[in-house]
Amino acid sequence: xxxxxxxxxxxxxxxxxxxxxxxxxxxxxxxxxxxxxxxxxxxxxxxxxxxxxxxxxxxxxxxxxxxxxxxxxxxxxxxxxxxxxxxxxxxxxxxxxxxxxxxxxxxxxxxxxxxxxxxxxxxxxxxxxxxxxxxxxxxxxxxxxxxxxxxxxxxxxxxxxxxxxxxxxxxxxxxxxxxxxxxxxxxxxxxxxxxxxxxxxxxxxxxxxxxxxxxxxxxxxxxxxxxxxxxxxxxxxxxxxxxxxxxxxxxxxxxxxxxxxxxxxxxxxxxxxxxxxxxxxxxxxxxxxxxxxxxxxxxxxxxxxxxxxxxxxxxxxxxxxxxxxxxxxxxxxxxxxxxxxxxxxxxxxxxxxxxxxxxxxxxxxxxxxxxxxxxxxxxxxxxxxxxxxxxxxxxxxxxxxxxxxxxxxxxxxxxxxxxxxxxxxxxxxxxxxxxxxxxxxxxxxxxxxxxxxxxxx
Numbered sequence: 001x002x003x004x005x006x007x008x009x010x011x012x013x014x015x016x017x018x019x020x021x022x023x024x025x026x027x028x029x030x031x032x033x034x035x036x037x038x039x040x041x042x043x044x045x046x047x048x049x050x051x052x053x054x055x056x057x058x059x060x061x062x063x064x065x066x067x068x069x070x071x072x073x074x075x076x077x078x079x080x081x082x083x084x085x086x087x088x089x090x091x092x093x094x095x096x097x098x099x100x101x102x103x104x105x106x107x108x109x110x111x112x113x114x115x116x117x118x119x120x121x122x123x124x125x126x127x128x129x130x131x132x133x134x135x136x137x138x139x140x141x142x143x144x145x146x147x148x149x150x151x152x153x154x155x156x157x158x159x160x161x162x163x164x165x166x167x168x169x170x171x172x173x174x175x176x177x178x179x180x181x182x183x184x185x186x187x188x189x190x191x192x193x194x195x196x197x198x199x200x201x202x203x204x205x206x207x208x209x210x211x212x213x214x215x216x217x218x219x220x221x222x223x224x225x226x227x228x229x230x231x232x233x234x235x236x237x238x239x240x241x242x243x244x245x246x247x248x249x250x251x252x253x254x255x256x257x258x259x260x261x262x263x264x265x266x267x268x269x270x271x272x273x274x275x276x277x278x279x280x281x282x283x284x285x286x287x288x289x290x291x292x293x294x295x296x297x298x299x300x301x302x303x304x305x306x307x308x309x310x311x312x313x314x315x316x317x318x319x320x321x322x323x324x325x326x327x328x329x330x331x332x333x334x335x336x337x338x339x340x341x342x343x344x345x346x347x348x349x350x351x352x353x354x355x356x357x358x359x360x361x362x363x364x365x366x367x368x369x370x371x372x373x374x375x376x377x378x379x380x381x382x383x384x385x386x387x388x389x390x391x392x393x394x395x396x397x398x399x400x401x402x403x404x405x406x407x408x409x410x411x412x413x414x415x416x417x418x419x420x421x422x423x424x425x426x427x428x429x430x431x432x433x434x435x436x437x438x439x440x441x442x443x444x445x446x447x448x449x450x451x452x453x454x455x456x457x
Contacts, residue, residue: 013450016099019084019096019196033421069162074086074420084208099278100249105217111291130167201244213251217255222234248275279353280354281352289324338371351381353413355398365397365398369398380409
């Protein structure tokens with residue numbers, strides 16, 4: 001169903017971004033920061049920079065710390081509009097599709113010491129960063145040799161500023177205000193997130209097209225009587241019904257199946273009315289912190305799709321366990337589960353986001369391409385592809401070899417501001433796309449295809 005708007009036909013659209021902020025989602029910001037840094041492979045964690053054999057390391061460590069602190073700086077802004085303005089400073093003239101996130105149910109059932117564990121890891125990482133910055137400062141001659149700037153005073157000033165930022169972030173009073181231990185399980189942050197996006201869409205109706213996050217465990221969003229789901233609380237939020245949301249966002253590793261009965265009822269409506277759905281679909285990202293989760297619907301276990309109803313206990317659930325996200329992603333987010341959804345709703349407008357990216361295999365991407373050949377409204381997006389080599393490989397292996405009908409369903413996305421953990425700035429991210437994709441291809445993935453996905457034409 002075509003949506004009402006006044007968006008010029010030549011406008012680029014970022015189909016996958018986030019406008020979280022200090023007030024509505026500070027805990028997700030904190031968790032993302034910890035997860036990204038725990039899982040990294042820093043070469044010389046406690047090196048002595050004066051060792052001539054390690055002179056490549058100070059520059060990479062220095063840049064990593066700068067990126068992480070910039071990520072926190074962006075996310076700790078007070079409103080979604082502030083974060084939006086930060087994005088459009090680079091994506092000038094773009095329209096954006098901000099995707100909500102339901103953190104409340106992601107942490108439902110987490111261990112009692114969950115919050116303290118995250119804060120402890122956060123403080124430990126910041127303290128290590130501070131120590132490394134001071135070590136880098138001592139070995140500044142080596143850093144200058146491998147830095148884009150040769151101005152010693154500028155680098156010294158930048159290091160001092162970063163140390164000051166870390167000192168501020170480590171202040172107990174600030175952490176109490178921003179990460180109060182009684183704030184994580186409140187419903188208010190989710191509603192505040194929604195309200196801020198609604199206000200933003202009202203203010204920028206032709207350039208902001210938000211998606212509403214749905215989790216079947218949020219019981220206030222529907223009722224069930226005699227086997228029939230009443231989804232009015234969700235449907236009334238949609239633009240076609242007078243609301244302000246242009247689609248639905250799903251993040252199944254948070255702790256539910258793509259084939260949950262409540263979602264199957266939602267798919268039926270979305271298929272009938274061409275409501276787009278964006279579903280996180282990669283082996284990484286975020287996942288529930290609960291050890292045991294009640295799952296209704298299909299799961300992927302032991303290389304098979306299975307029907308499941310009841311609790312599942314996971315082997316990996318600690319915040320710092322590198323296998324925690326992968327285990328839940330495999331079981332609750334595998335493309336083969338989505339294939340079963342599409343078998344029942346073959347005309348569903350669905351974006352399996354991140355093109356199924358996994359750290360060690362292209363299996364999910366291959367499944368998505370196969371499914372795109374079968375289902376005419378299945379899309380995928382290139383979002384949070386920060387490494388030029390990775391994007392180039394995706395382009396050569398999949399996009400350039402795809403049939404024209406498949407190319408029409410690739411989408412540009414940034415995953416801002418989560419992608420800022422891996423890049424220096426958004427201009428760098430966009431330039432990588434513009435160097436790899438031709439002007440005509442950029443027009444297709446960033447203008448034409450997103451309009452079709454959003455039903456704007």
